[in-house]
Amino acid sequence: MIDFSATAVEVAPLLLGGVIAHDSPEGRVTVRLTEVEAYLGDGLDPGSHAFRGRTRRNDSMYGEPGRLYTYFTYGMHVCANVVCSPAGEASAVLLRAGEVIEGLELARSRRPTSRSDVDLARGPALLVKALGIALSDDGADLGTPPFSLAPAEQRASGIATSLRTGVSGDGGRPPFAWRFFLEGEPTVSPYKRHPKLAAG
């Protein structure tokens, strides 16, 4: 089992190749994680929601490790994180992309605009949608039903890192290269700088 009381930067590479499953009345969807990002807090990480301290939104980021932190962004999208570090410390791993390996039909019905199976969970908001995670799942324990999270069967090879995608301000610049992904995976989203950084 993964030790989630370590920091997000240490946990992130361990999650690659691992599988997350969610049971719902409609059925079960399982996703193999191919891309994640680490976020810290409390002044350590300018790209993190917790950079300016604890607020109502990021409250679960300070909670028990191994739980879910969901948040709403851009007026229409939900993103999911795995909370790391002991309670009281802000640290989380954003689930960015994965490959649907179980419940393909259900995932397809949740993502009618997706053209191919590769696109089903190619992006943070898409991953959440394919799994059927809702904003109300914030704080849920990933180790107990309806969720389950298993580490990779064997240590994933070909792990690469890069700058984080879509993060504005200094959090999208070095030394914050805390995006981890499996090399050669078609489900990894293409790297895009934040529009603000691209302009500068």
Added chain:
DNA sequence: TTGTAGATACTCT
């Protein structure tokens, strides 16, 4: 295949 613009509503200042 690559690049650009628009939509959307919640949170923090």
Added chain:
DNA sequence: GAGTATCTACAAA
């Protein structure tokens, strides 16, 4: 009141 850890559609090559 302004900014946002994004996705989709459309246009051009």
